[in-house]
Amino acid sequence: MSGIAHDLSRRLADRAEAVCRHYLSNGRRVGRYWLVGDIRNTPGRSLFVRLQASPKGPAGKWTDAATGEHGDLLDIIRGSLGLTDFADVAAEARTFLNLPHPELDPTSPRRRVIPAPSGHVEAARRLFAMSGPIVGTIAETYLGRRGITLLHGTGNLRFHPRCYYKPDGGPTETWPAMIAAVTDLTGRITGVHRTWLAPDGTDKAPVDTPRKAMGDLLGSTVRIGVPDSVMAAGEGIETMLSLRQVLPDMAIAPALSAAHLAAILFPPALRRLYIVHDKDPAGDSARDTLLERANAEGIEAIPLSPALGDFNEDLQRLGIHALRTGVRVQLAPEDVARFLSLTP
Known part of the structure; x- marks a missing residue:
């Protein structure tokens, strides 16, 4: 481990529980450990993070009992946020710790950072x-x-x-x-x-x-929740978050536009896809294209249609009870019991 990584890891370990509450918010404290499903903040109990130093090891070390993976709190930041470059992980750690970024210090010899091109x-x-x-x-x-x-x-x-x-x-x-x-x-x-x-x-x-x-947007989405065999994909972020108000445990994937919705890539385990489309010609076209692609890959595809223009409009103008009722009748019966929230 480099000197920079070691220093950040040590500082994060001093605040191990705060790190876990921030980046592994779907977990909970049990004794001297923080338990969660995995490094991506999935609900569960497979991964445990040591919150206090003990004869078994220092604070901040974690192990995933399901996979055998282990690491420190820098790995937690990397996995929970989907970061790949250490520079990004270190920047996030410094932000959490409220430390200065070396590349912003005019006296630092590392200040000459080549900016990435706009849009890159x-x-x-x-x-x-x-x-x-x-x-x-x-x-x-x-x-x-x-x-x-x-x-x-x-x-x-x-x-x-x-x-x-x-x-x-x-x-x-x-x-x-x-x-x-x-x-x-x-x-x-x-x-x-x-x-x-x-x-x-x-x-x-x-x-x-x-x-x-x-x-690079084609095929990718804004992923919220971890998809397994069922997920919902649609256009706008607010539209999909509105749907999540009544389906709080279903993974959703805003694709940001009708054209990108039609081109999303399917997770390997996906077996049922709910296609959330806006009520306009572009939305109808994306729905039809995605239906055809999903069916060709053996994935059951079910359109979810709003009563008004989109599900956020339904939520704001008709209310959450009407939104829940409208969504319920469009779900597969087994998904009603699994995903539909019955509380306001």
């Missing part, structure tokens, strides 16, 4: 690494005003307080933004989606194009 995958990864959790931010306020309050397992959604926005023909501006990681089937970040927000979180920012994506 590396630029997307850097932006995501520099962002923080959305809990307690105006991104949470923005989603709450749209009726979206269930945010468990949304590690691929983050917040940046001053995200660059370049209008056509004008100077670069900065606005708060909700940042969504776009990942491939392995969890590797291939791009990000930015939703610029008004400073009070009441709405999107008053700019010409408040939503933009960058990176």
Whole structure:
């Protein structure tokens, strides 16, 4: 382990429980350990993190009893956020620990960092690494005003307080933004989606194009939850998070546009796909294309249609009870019992 990694790992170990509560929020403390399903923050009890130093080893060390994998808290950050480059893991660790980033120190000999080209995958990864959790931010306020309050397992959604926005023909501006990681089937970040927000979180920012994506997007999605044999895929982030208000344990995959929805890649274990489409010609076309692709691969595909334009409109205008009723009649019977929330 390098000196930088060793120092960060040691500092994280001093705050092991806080790290676990932050990055492994689907787990819980049991005695001197934090238990969770795996390094990707899946609910369960297979992975255990030592919270205090003991004769068995230092704090912060973890083992996954199901796979035999083990590591330290830097690995937890890497796995829970889907990071691949150590620079991104280290940047995230420094953000959590509230430490300065060496590349931002004008006296540091390492300051000369070659910036990634605009729109490049590396630029997307850097932006995501520099962002923080959305809990307690105006991104949470923005989603709450749209009726979206269930945010468990949304590690691929983050917040940046001053995200660059370049209008056509004008100077670069900065606005708060909700940042969504776009990942491939392995969890590797291939791009990000930015939703610029008004400073009070009441709405999107008053700019010409408040939503933009960058990176390699084709086939990838914003993955929320870990898909097994069943998942739902759709266009917008808010649309899919609205559906999750009544299907809180179903994995969802916002593809960000109708064209990208039609081209998503299927997880190997997928057996049933719910296709969430907006009520417009582009949404209908994406639904039909995805139905054909899924059926050709032996995956049962079931469209989920909103009563109005999309499921967020249903949630805001009709209410959660009407949304739940409308979704229930479209689900496979076994998925009603497995996924549908019966509470408000």
